[in-house]
Amino acid sequence: MLLRNLADKLGKDLGQPVVIENKPGASGFLAFQAAKAAPADGYTLVHMDSFHIGTQPHLFNKLPYSATRDFDPITPLVRNYFFVVVPSTSKWQTMGELVAAAKARPDSVTYGSWGVASPAHLGGLMLESAAGIRMSHVPYKESAQLYSGVANGELDWAIGSAASAGSMLQAGKVRFLAAAAPTRIGGYDKVPTAAQTGGPAHWAVGGWNGLLAPKGTPKDIVQRLNEAIAKAMNAPDMQGKLAVFTYEPYTMSPAEMGKLMEQEVAAWGPLIQKSGIKLD
Known part of the structure; x- marks a missing residue:
């Protein structure tokens, strides 16, 4: 629902169709690797959530991509x-x-x-x-x-x-x-x-998801996409559709998203290391 509605709005704003290509399976590896290998021209973006960004570096010894090194952040979408x-x-x-x-x-x-x-x-x-x-x-x-x-x-x-x-x-x-x-x-x-x-004062379980581009995407294209996506996500009709699923728009600059991604990786590390969980 989220990406379909966003694609419709972006298509109108950018003047060209936005196509959603689903690549499920392999813990998201297929989608992330395909996006990593795509030309850095702004025509390919990948949808990634904060959970994958923050946890996978700690869960896998041989991760075939790095969200923080192989992609340029565009903006989060919702949380x-x-x-x-x-x-x-x-x-x-x-x-x-x-x-x-x-x-x-x-x-x-x-x-x-x-x-x-x-x-x-x-x-x-x-x-x-x-x-x-x-x-x-x-x-x-x-x-x-x-x-x-x-x-x-x-x-x-x-x-x-x-x-x-x-x-x-x-x-x-x-x-x-x-x-x-x-x-x-x-x-x-x-x-x-x-x-x-009566529960712990600071216990919360949530997350956000957003869009990334292949590393090296021109900064002017990243900025144009950031502005168009933020406009679409914060439109009143979009907010109404998101509220049904308890989502709220959550957009920011590419630089701010980059810092947020690093924070996610740092935050999940101690818990996963203490648990001893590995998925490979």
Whole structure:
């Protein structure tokens, strides 16, 4: 949805069609390598999220690309935060109760994810570190199975978004216990943050995604793309479409994005190194 709407707006602004080419699989390697090898002329961009940017240098010993060295930043597009999803029948009413249960019985509280080293998994590790607790991680193959597991009581909780867990929420099978965010999330104002109900003060699980160009793309082209994309993302009609999925526009200069990417790599390093997780 995001890229299709952006492509439509950019096409009109730039006076030429913008084509989206999906290259799924291999942890994003196929798309990133194709973009890395493309001419640095502004006609090829790659969509990359902060999680891949920040975690992959630590998860893989032989990464075939470097987001910070092989690409020129254009701008982030959006950012969003996740929720703590529990079964509708869960006895917990606050984040403090979840943490207290985990402290009382180490490793007994279960949380799920859509894969090892996914945002949901690492978000759980972040909570363990922030709250001084130990829990048991249960990886699933896909998000649909994950939230069915929460709804059925197979899991005590999981990280989820309004998009990924929304259907289960509307069906009354799960609840949003808290927002894993620094402030309450728009459209879900009745859901308190984790910190507001007894959770760790600075625990938040979220991210952003943006566009990069092959290294060496002329600066005037980068700037033109930056301005056109920022205009499209901050248009009122775009903001309305994004709000449905709890996304908010998140744009900045190429230089600012470059610094943000470096910060992501630095921030994820200690947690992943402590966990010992490697994916190759």
